[in-house]
Amino acid sequence: MAEDKKRTINRRHFLRDGLWGASLAALGMVAGASARKRRDTDLVWQIDPYACVSCTNCATYCVLENSAVKCVQIYSICGYCDFCPGYFEPGASVLKPGAENELCPTGAISRKFIEEPYYEYTIDETLCVGCAKCVKGCAAFGNGSLIMQVRHDRCLNCNECAIAVACPSAAFRRVPADRPYLLKGENHA
Amino acid sequence: MIRSACAITGIAVLLILCGFVRGAERFPPPDFETGHQMPSPTTPHPRQDVYEYIDVAVLLAALALSSYLVLKKRSRRAIFALTVFSLLYFGFWRKGCICPVGATQNIVLSIFDPTYAVPITVAAFFLLPLVFTLFFARSFCAAVCPLGAIQDLVLCKPVAVPGWVESGLRLLAYVYLGAAVLFAATGSAFVICRYDPFISIFRMTGGLNILVFGGCLLLIGVFIGRPYCRFLCPYGVILRQFSRLSRRRVTITPDECIRCKLCEDACPFGAIKKPAAQWSTQDYAVARKRLGLFILALPVLILAGGWAGSSVRAVTARAHPTVRLADRIYLEETGAATDTTDASAGFRATGKQIEQLYQEASNIQARFGLGGWIVGGFVGLVAGLKLIGLCVWRRRDDYEADRASCLACGRCFEYCPREHVRLEAAKEGKI
Numbered sequence: 001m002a003e004d005k006k007r008t009i010n011r012r013h014f015l016r017d018g019l020w021g022a023s024l025a026a027l028g029m030v031a032g033a034s035a036r037k038r039r040d041t042d043l044v045w046q047i048d049p050y051a052c053v054s055c056t057n058c059a060t061y062c063v064l065e066n067s068a069v070k071c072v073q074i075y076s077i078c079g080y081c082d083f084c085p086g087y088f089e090p091g092a093s094v095l096k097p098g099a100e101n102e103l104c105p106t107g108a109i110s111r112k113f114i115e116e117p118y119y120e121y122t123i124d125e126t127l128c129v130g131c132a133k134c135v136k137g138c139a140a141f142g143n144g145s146l147i148m149q150v151r152h153d154r155c156l157n158c159n160e161c162a163i164a165v166a167c168p169s170a171a172f173r174r175v176p177a178d179r180p181y182l183l184k185g186e187n188h189a
Numbered sequence: 190m191i192r193s194a195c196a197i198t199g200i201a202v203l204l205i206l207c208g209f210v211r212g213a214e215r216f217p218p219p220d221f222e223t224g225h226q227m228p229s230p231t232t233p234h235p236r237q238d239v240y241e242y243i244d245v246a247v248l249l250a251a252l253a254l255s256s257y258l259v260l261k262k263r264s265r266r267a268i269f270a271l272t273v274f275s276l277l278y279f280g281f282w283r284k285g286c287i288c289p290v291g292a293t294q295n296i297v298l299s300i301f302d303p304t305y306a307v308p309i310t311v312a313a314f315f316l317l318p319l320v321f322t323l324f325f326a327r328s329f330c331a332a333v334c335p336l337g338a339i340q341d342l343v344l345c346k347p348v349a350v351p352g353w354v355e356s357g358l359r360l361l362a363y364v365y366l367g368a369a370v371l372f373a374a375t376g377s378a379f380v381i382c383r384y385d386p387f388i389s390i391f392r393m394t395g396g397l398n399i400l401v402f403g404g405c406l407l408l409i410g411v412f413i414g415r416p417y418c419r420f421l422c423p424y425g426v427i428l429r430q431f432s433r434l435s436r437r438r439v440t441i442t443p444d445e446c447i448r449c450k451l452c453e454d455a456c457p458f459g460a461i462k463k464p465a466a467q468w469s470t471q472d473y474a475v476a477r478k479r480l481g482l483f484i485l486a487l488p489v490l491i492l493a494g495g496w497a498g499s500s501v502r503a504v505t506a507r508a509h510p511t512v513r514l515a516d517r518i519y520l521e522e523t524g525a526a527t528d529t530t531d532a533s534a535g536f537r538a539t540g541k542q543i544e545q546l547y548q549e550a551s552n553i554q555a556r557f558g559l560g561g562w563i564v565g566g567f568v569g570l571v572a573g574l575k576l577i578g579l580c581v582w583r584r585r586d587d588y589e590a591d592r593a594s595c596l597a598c599g600r601c602f603e604y605c606p607r608e609h610v611r612l613e614a615a616k617e618g619k620i
Contacts (some may be wrong), residue, residue, distance in 0.1 A: 020323060020434040027319055030312070034299060036308035044235045053535040065394050075227040079216030118219045122228075140383045143216055153233035156284055156392065159291045160379035168532035170510065175307075 043174040045161045046182050049147035051171035054132035055141060058148055061166040067130040068154035069163060071108075071123050074184050077145035080118035086138035086146045087111055088119055103133050125151065144184065152180050214520035241310040244283060248317055248333065251275055255332040256325035258599070260437050263608065265599040272341055280335035285391035287311055289318045289329070290336065290424040291382045293366075296374035301374040318424075322431040326439050330428060331597035339387050340407065340415040341598065347457030348412045354577055358420040361415055363571045366423035367498075367564035375556055377509040378503060383424060404564040414457035418596065429593040439590045441601045455586070455601040460594035465585045473582075475594040480580040487573035491566045498565020502557040506550075509557075514548030518543055 047058075047069065058069035083095055087109050092101040098110055108127035112120045125148075130148065138146040164172035175182065212234070249588050251271065252482045258267045281290065292307075294313035317328035330337050350358075365381075372378045382388075386403035389395025398583040409416045418425050441452050441461065452461060468476065508510045510532075517533045521542065529537070559590065 016434055020436070023323055023431055023434060024320075027316055027323075030296060031316055032309050033314040034296065034309070037299060039308050040238075042235075042241055042308045042310065043219065044239055053538070055531040057531075063389075063392060064396050072230045074230055076229070077217065078218070080219045081216055094523040100563060114219075114225045115221060115223045118221070118225075120225075141215075143218075151233060152235035155236065156286065160284055160382040161294065162383075162396075165383070170195065170536035177235050177445050180252065183227060183230060183232075183472065 023053045033082060039176075042157075042177040043156050044152060044177045044180050045150050045155065045164060045172055046175045046180060047148050047150060048171045048173060048182050049144075049149070049184050051169050052132075052135070052148050053171070054136040054148065055077060055168055056131050056133075057168070058130040058132060058163050058167045061163040062130070063158060063162050064154065064156065066154075067163075068156070069148055070125045070128045070132040070149055070151050070154075071130070071132065071134055071146050072149045072183070073123050074145045074147060075120075076119065077143050079143045079145070079183055080120060081142060082117045084111070084119065084121055084138075085141035086134035090137075093167065104135055105129070105131060105133065120147075132163055147184055149181055149183070202306025220255060238310075241308070244287075245310050245317070246375070247278060248314060251278075251333045252321045252329060254544050255597075256321060256328040259331055259439060259597045260325060262456060263443065263599065263602050265602055266294055268332050268597075268599045272338045275333050276335050276338035276342065278390045279333070279336075280339060280387070285335055285385065285388045286382075287314055288335065289314050290334070290422060291379065291385065293424055293427075294369055294379045294381055297370050298376060302376055317607040319431055322428050322435060324436045326437060326592070327432045327595065327597050328427065328434040331599070333600050334418075335391065336385075337386055337415060337596070338416050339390065340410045340417060343407050343410045344457055345411050347414050349454070350413060350459055352459065353579075356578075359426075360568070360572060360575065361420050362426045363424055365421055366426045367567055369423050369425065371505070371507055371560045371564050374551060375509060375560060377506075386417060415596065419458060419594075425606070428566045432595070433592045435592070437590055439595050439597045440608045441588055441590055442605045444607055446589075447607065448587065449606060450588075451606060452601045452604040455589075455604040456595075457600065458594060458596055458598075460591045461595065462585060462589045462591050464587060465583065467584065468582050470480065476580045476582065480577065481578040483573065483580060484575070487570070490569040490573040492569070493565075494561040494572070495566035498557045498561035498563075498568070500561070502554055502561050504560065506554040508555040509550075511551050511555050512550045515546050518546060543561070551598045 048148050062068055087103060088095060088101055089103055094101065099107065102109070106127045108129075108131055109123045110122050112122065112125060114120050132148050135146045135148055138144055161172060251274070255268070255271055258264055258271060270513055279285070287310075292311050294317050295307045295311050318333070321328055332338070359558065369379075369381045372380050384399070384402070388403075389400045390403055424552050441455075448464060453463065455461060472559050507516065514532050514536055517526070517530055518536065521529065521533055
């Protein structure tokens with residue numbers, strides 16, 4: 001054993017050096033492959049408002065206690081309706097603010113009179129929990145100007161978004177960080 | 190007459206459905222007479238890219254410093270300080286994301302999905318620790334990985350784990366790596382991120398299950414050093430193999446081993462190998478017979494693993510949302526389920542063909558079948574090689590840190606009397 005120790009070590013060294021070189025080459029190939037599909041900007045999560053089915057998962061599945069997904073009002077699409085189907089309960093007796101008439105469970109939507117017969121509806125993001133009840137109402141009976149969006153001042157940008165996993169309509173997708181919103185009425189191509 | 194009525198009703202229903210899905214503009218946008226200016230929605234910007242580059246720079250600096258501390262400075266105290274820094278920066282400040290362990294999945298997905306490309310920073314996070322390991326052993330595990338750091342800090346009462354138990358449990362990490370690659374390659378899930386045990390602690394918020402899982406690992410980690418790193422970490426499995434080949438290695442003694450046995454119990458991770466004298470002739474004969482048997486068993490294990498991996502494809506494929514949706518639609522179509530889910534209702538609203546969905550799902554399942562063969566075969570191969578490793582004997586004269594298992598934490602340095610001689614000499618040299 002002792003006399004052929006030198007030879008064994010040499011063979012082992014040769015093998016080790018060969019494997020070492022091969023490993024380095026493999027890493028180089030991975031680096032090359034990812035450089036070829038080069039992407040300079042980071043990717044962030046966003047909701048395609050046209051694919052969103054306004055379930056309530058955004059409110060409950062986010063890893064943050066207060067979900068990073070909020071309702072966003074696209075004013076240019078909004079009809080400024082007096083009877084806003086995203087603001088009032090379908091059976092609201094009077095068109096006046098109040099918990100018994102409002103759809104939003106936290107009262108996050110404020111209603112402001114502009115001129116006859118138009119009212120402006122604004123979302124208070126500190127109150128919005130992302131339950132999409134208003135989005136559902138607006139999409140069903142209104143113009144669909146209320147949409148769900150990932151708010152990037154809150155989002156942690158998890159590698160695997162927990163809401164994306166739970167999304168029933170595959171509305172979540174990764175978008176480049178320099179164009180991080182998918183707002184209705186804008187060209188997303 | 191009836192037919193045209195039906196057609197009209199059909200078209201009307203379709204139009205209404207389209208309206209429901211698209212939220213068509215039913216009310217024209219207002220024409221304000223008072224000159225009211227419409228606000229536009231705010232779009233707060235995500236974290237800027239420059240911070241991602243700073244993260245990569247910090248990773249690079251931490252890896253270089255860790256390698257220097259382990260191999261040159263040989264100071265446990267400095268390594269510990271760097272561990273705390275990494276835990277604070279990569280753990281609590283960056284909230285554990287992105288980490289090299291999880292970046293493995295992004296790299297795999299970008300290889301298999303032509304539409305997905307990894308940002309350059311993510312590729313750097315995956316590659317840098319591997320390159321450093323090829324040169325300087327597992328300096329990443331020593332003081333840079335936040336997952337390792339949090340476990341290293343709770344290790345108070347180390348208990349030795351028998352070598353065969355350790356080796357057996359480590360098979361879990363290979364299974365985990367295989368599963369992570371399979372699920373990432375098929376675009377189904379990022380399981381490493383989903384079951385990252387310490388992420389909820391870093392974020393200080395998260396699901397109860399993961400919090401309990403992480404808490405249990407930390408509790409075990411008080412007695413059994415770094416259980417996640419040793420028995421589960423899928424990235425650690427790659428680092429192990431690279432560490433075997435590394436140019437520089439961690440040595441217990443700064444110069445020569447005097448076989449004083451003082452370092453024997455120094456390692457809480459069972460990575461110190463004792464000197465081994467020659468085998469007796471009888472043992473040698475038994476081991477040779479066993480070796481022959483295990484070499485013959487190797488192809489059997491690979492085939493068995495592959496077959497098992499492939500035959501669970503009906504279960505594993507359900508990780509993919511399309512397969513789950515197809516299963517659900519099938520239940521509804523056959524009348525086994527009478528209600529609808531959000532997913533199935535959403536699918537029906539899109540008006541896509543059910544047959545096409547079934548086709549997609551069966552394609553994905555076929556990919557899981559093939560992937561199951563490869564992953565299962567890989568696990569079988571690892572198990573076989575582990576068995577073969579049991580019958581291979583290597584002569585060792587000195588106490589050595591195992592190239593693969595050594596996490597380069599530096600705990601053993603101060604146990605070595607030669608190290609104390611070196612420190613004395615260094616001190617005198619300075620004075």
